[in-house]
Every structure is written in C-alpha cells, then in structure tokens.
Amino acid sequence: MQTELLELAAILAVLAVILVVLRRASARSRAAAPQSVRERLGVEPEPEARPRRERKRPRPAEPAPAEARPAEPAPAEPAPTDAEAREAYRAGLAKTRGGFVARLGKLFGRKKFDAQTLDELEEVLFTADIGPRAADRIFQAVKSGLSRDELEDTPKIWARIRQTSRDILAVDASPVDLGRVRPFVLLVLGVNGVGKTTTIGKLAQTWRLDGKKVLLAAGDTYRAAATEQLEVWADRAQVPIVRGKPNSDPSSVVFDAIKRGVDEGFDIVICDTAGRLHSNATLMDELKKLRRVADKAMPGAPHETWMVLDATNGQNAISQAKTFKADMEITGIVLTKLDGSAKGGVVLGICDELKVPVRFVGVGEKIGDLRPFDPAAFVEALYSDAGSSETA
Ligand SMILES: Nc1nc2c(ncn2[C@@H]2O[C@H](COP(=O)(O)OP(=O)(O)OP(=O)(O)O)[C@@H](O)[C@H]2O)c(=O)[nH]1
Ligand SMILES: [Mg+2]
The missing domain is CATH 1.20.120.140 (SRP54, nucleotide-binding domain)
Structure with missing residues (x-):
C-alpha cells in the first residue's frame, strides 16, 4: 500500500513538472508571435509618437469604453x-x-x-x-x-x-501677411525637381493679379538653364527678374534683388534656389548663407522661408521636410503635383508631424494651377466619394 502511494506521488510530481515546462513554452511562443497589424507591416513607432495604448478592440460583444468616447458631438461640417x-x-x-x-x-x-x-x-x-x-x-x-x-x-x-x-x-499658424513689410522677401527651397521654379512663377502671377509689385531673384546659379527657366516664368507672370552670371554666387543675386526691391518699392521679392549641390551639407550651408545675406540686404529678411514638397514622393516628402527643418526655420510648405499623385493624403502627415502650415498646393503644370491651401475644402474633396457631408 505504502509503495503504491509513493508511486502515485512520484507520478503526480512528474506531471507537475511537465505542466510547468509546457506553460513556459507557450508563453514564449506567444511573446514571439506578431501582435498587431502594425508589427506585421513593420511600421516602427516614431520616437515622438504618442505611446501606443494597449489594443483593446470594441468587438461586437464588447462596446468601446464609455470614457474614451468624446463628451460632445462632433462639430458641424464647415x-x-x-x-x-x-x-x-x-x-x-x-x-x-x-x-x-x-x-x-x-x-x-x-x-x-x-x-x-x-x-x-x-x-x-x-x-x-x-x-x-x-x-x-x-x-x-x-x-x-x-x-x-x-x-x-x-x-x-x-x-x-x-x-x-x-x-x-488645423496647424496653429496665422495667415501670411504680405503687407506687413515692404518688400516682403520670400525664400523658396526644396530638393531638385519638386517644382520650386514653377511654383514661383505661379505665385508671381497670383500676387501680381492681386495688385502686388513682384520681383523674382534667380538664386539658382548652379543648374544650367535654371535662370532661363525662371525668366520664362517671369515673362508669363509679367514680372521683372534679377539674374546673375552662370556659376556666380547665388547670395549676390539675392542681395541685389532685395536691394532693388527696397530701392524701387516692390511689394514682394521671391527668391529661387538650387535644389541640388554636391552634397546635402553644401546645399544646407548655401541656403544658410543665402538667409544671412538676405538679412544684410534688408534686416529681418527673408520674412518667410517656404519649402516645396512633391506629393508624389509620399512619405519621403515628410522625411525631406524633417531634414530641412532640423537645420533651418521653415515657415510654410507648398505641396506640388497633387494632380499626379495618389499620395495626396501626405498633407495629413506633413501637418501632423511638422506643425508647419501648408500655404499652397500645386494642381497642375500651368500658371493658374496653384491654390491656397484650404483644410476644409481639402478634406471635403478628399472624402467626397465617401457619402455626402450632409449625411455624415
Ligand atoms: N503635374 C504637376 N507638375 C508640376 C507641378 N509643379 C511643378 N511641376 C512639374 O515638375 C517639374 C519640375 O519643376 P521645376 O519647377 O523645374 O522644379 P524645381 O524644384 O525648380 O527643380 P530644380 O530647379 O531642378 O531643383 C516640371 O516638369 C514642372 O512642370 C504641379 O503642381 N503639378
Ligand atoms: Mg528650379
């Protein structure tokens, strides 16, 4: 009898050990398994992103927690x-x-x-x-x-x-006040091919038609034919241009243009810049020098620095803007090529991550294809196939 009891105790002990080992193995395999769609997609949480809340889905049998719901109803559509x-x-x-x-x-x-x-x-x-x-x-x-x-x-x-x-x-930014200083100096920058020169031509026409006296500065002296390209846009927009010699110092072109802007009573001076230099560091140094020289020509200039981003670059556009913003003050964004892109939603990422206002969007290659950015109109157009805003 005693032997049987001892045998039973031994069997129970072995079973207990097996149970513990099995539990540990299953916990390990749960930890190794992908836990969310984001992990499966390889979306790394951004360092500044809000900490992820524990995933707790409102399954049909499990309504969403009441305190997570907004207290007030969503505001009416604008x-x-x-x-x-x-x-x-x-x-x-x-x-x-x-x-x-x-x-x-x-x-x-x-x-x-x-x-x-x-x-x-x-x-x-x-x-x-x-x-x-x-x-x-x-x-x-x-x-x-x-x-x-x-x-x-x-x-x-x-x-x-x-x-x-x-x-x-809804980025907290006041509207651009072009009349607060004369001339209002705008520096336009961005990587090559995003649409800087085209945008400057469009802006020049928009503001000339608003009754402003606009002057352009051909600050891209590096790329062959860049100055000629800006000249074509100046002709179309019917505004004058200050140009330098090929390979001359872009700062001297910007300096001359601002001086002329002051002397001749221009309202706005828009400065074009190169998109590509030998390296990113050289480009940044050049742009910083341009800003210093602008300030020498007219203290406080440039009054705004706008970065042009190409919507077809999607999230790369956000990374580009982050890189530039880390090095210099960017006060506005122009997002071009919205017409050619399925990635127009990138505007959401730009506003959310950079907190820099989108000032204009380019919707085509022609001179009239520029629109002031209007968040309400943008959202309305973006989701316009998704049920009418009256019902939603
Ligand atoms: N579809 C479309 N094309 C655009 C738009 N804006 C610019 N482009 C085109 O983009 C190309 C590059 O434009 P540019 O103005 O030369 O670009 P950039 O930034 O000045 O280029 P670099 O001087 O070489 O740095 C041109 O073919 C433009 O016609 C836009 O809003 N929509
Ligand atoms: Mg250009």
Missing part, C-alpha cells in the same frame, strides 16, 4: 468653399481618392463591422502615405471614438474620419 476651388481640389485629389480612400470605402461597404474590419482599417491607414502618426490618430478616433452601434453606421465613421482629418490639418 460651410462649403466656392465652387471653383472645390472643383480644383476634387480634380487634384482624384488619384488619392482612388487609392486609400477607395480602400476605406470598400471596407465600410461591408455588412458587418467586426474585429477583422478594424484590423484591416489599421492596415489601410498605415499603408496610405499619410504618415504613422496621422494614421494612428484616425485609427484611434474610429476605434475608441465610436460605440459598437456607431461602428455599424458608415456615415458616422466617415464623419469621424473627416473631423479627425480636419483636426490634424
């Missing part, structure tokens, strides 16, 4: 902008609407909004070229901001996405 501007945005954003916005539409078109849909929503947003922070803000707004019933109500989801997008675009 008044629509004028029809012409709206149409320009609509046309410019056609490819973007066909991209991630259409994918969202397909997702919300399903009968049931379940945990799987939330996972897919996360995936669409994180691969949408809107930057990880903006993607996370929109995702959280849907996931935590809507109750289980609201998640079944597609117009409510779109309304939440629209509202969050508008919040992201």
